Amino acid sequence: MLSGVTRACAPIVLAFVTACSSKAMPHASPEAGALRPVVASPPTVAADAGTDAAVAASCVDDARPFDPATLRANLELLASPALDGRAPGTPGDVAARTLIAERFRCLGLVPAGDVRGDDTGYEQAFTAAGKPTANVIGYLRGATKPDEIIVVGAHHDHLGGGHLGANDNASGVAAVLAVAQSIRQRPEAPARTIAFVTFGGEEQGLLGSLHYVANPPAALPLARVVQYINIDMIGSHASTDAVHAFGAFAKQPARAILARLDDSFPTLNVGLGGHSVRGDQVGFCRRGIPYVFFWTPDNRCYHERCDTVDKLDLPHLAQIAELAGGLVDELARTSVDLVASKAKIGCFGR
Ligand SMILES: [Zn+2]
Known part of the structure; x- marks a missing residue:
């Protein structure tokens, strides 16, 4: 069984790399690039992104990030039978992390994973139930408030063994990639630093995110993180005709932003x-x-084998991803004092 998985997976990894470096996303609608105005000059990439900036900009404008066709392309890769549900330590897990890191690289995100010699990679290794796996971490340095950090995260692992996890949580990972691309397509770099993270080992007890907060990257100290945005299972709005935005308590700065952005999505029922x-x-x-x-x-289809791409409520998934992207964008440049707000009310603030 294992060798079969290995054989199936190796070409997939190559396909991911090819898809990204050839500037085209497989299955993306052909008109996707043309419909989105191409920015004249890409946003300034942080100086510490190094000399790869020109190369890194190669996939910034390859699609409209929140177009359902764009999201579907990544969902079909992440939740493909070849990746078999991305259980930690499996070839499918490795392939998913490779896809995500490659996308981070070509979007120009600064790697903030493990340091090996002079190199920093995107992966932060840890062990989940005895199996080696990793979180994937990249960031864009803020232009004017680089010491205030917004973290946007989703877990990339799922159960494996025929459970493909399209909703849980290929949907969140596809959204994180879309948000990163949308931020890079803006004419100006964000004021605050934005970190994009996908976590492993969530299904085994939040292992990746707990490892992350216990071992934050040197470039992204937790004391400077003013907001965390979590995206997990956003592909089943139709199930109860609702999306929750937990944590958006009355006194939180994110609450007012969401309450306003919400008006642009009349078919989303957002619980704040x-x-x-x-x-x-x-x-x-x-x-x-x-x-x-x-x-x-x-x-x-929660934790069932029917959690597949064809069951997703893709139109609402795309809108929720866009709503999350709007929130991230506004939080990254709002004039509200997020440091003072965090110090005063912390995680709650009812
Ligand atoms: Zn999940």
């Missing part, structure tokens, strides 16, 4: 506030970091 103790926000909240956790209940 409430606390969730399940999900990768837990470690951040324990450290007093405000969070917003986007989640749609799935009454049909």
Whole structure:
């Protein structure tokens, strides 16, 4: 069985690399690039992104990030039978992390994973139930408030063994990639630093995100993180006709932003506030970091083999990703004092 998986997976990894470095996303609609105005000059890439900046800009404008076709392309890769549900330590897990890191690289994100000699990679290694796996971490340095950090995260692992995890949580990873691309397509770099992280080992007990908060990258100290955004299972809005934005409590700066952005998405029913103790926000909240956790209940295929791409509510998934992207964008440049707000009300603030 293992050798079969290995054989199936190796070409997939190559396909990911080819897809990214050839500047084209497989299955993306042909008109996707043309419909989105191409920015004349890409946003300034942080100086510490090094000489790869020109290369890194290669996939910034290859698609409209929140177009359902763009999202579907990444969902089909991440939740493909070849990756077999991305269980930690499996070839499918490695392939998913490779896809994500390659996308981070060509979007020009600065790597913030493990340091080996003179090199910093995107992966932060850890062990999940005896199996080697990793988080994937990249960031864009803020132009004017680089010491204030917004972290955007989603877990990339799932159960494996025929459970493909399209909603849980290929949907969140595809959204994180879309948000990163949308931020890079803006004419100006964000004021605050934005870190993009995908976590491993979530299904085994939030292992990746707990490892992250216990071992934050040197470039991204937790004390400077003013907001965490978690995206997990956003592909089942139709199940209960709702999306939750847990953590958006009344006094949180994110609440007012979401309440306003919400008006642009009339078919989304957004529940603002409430606390969730399940999900990768837990470690951040324990450290007093405000969070917003986007989640749609799935009454049909949660942790079942029917959690496949064809079952996703893709139109609403795309809108939730765009709403999350709008929130990240506004939090990264708002004039509200996020440091003072965090110090005063921390993770809650009802
Ligand atoms: Zn999940």
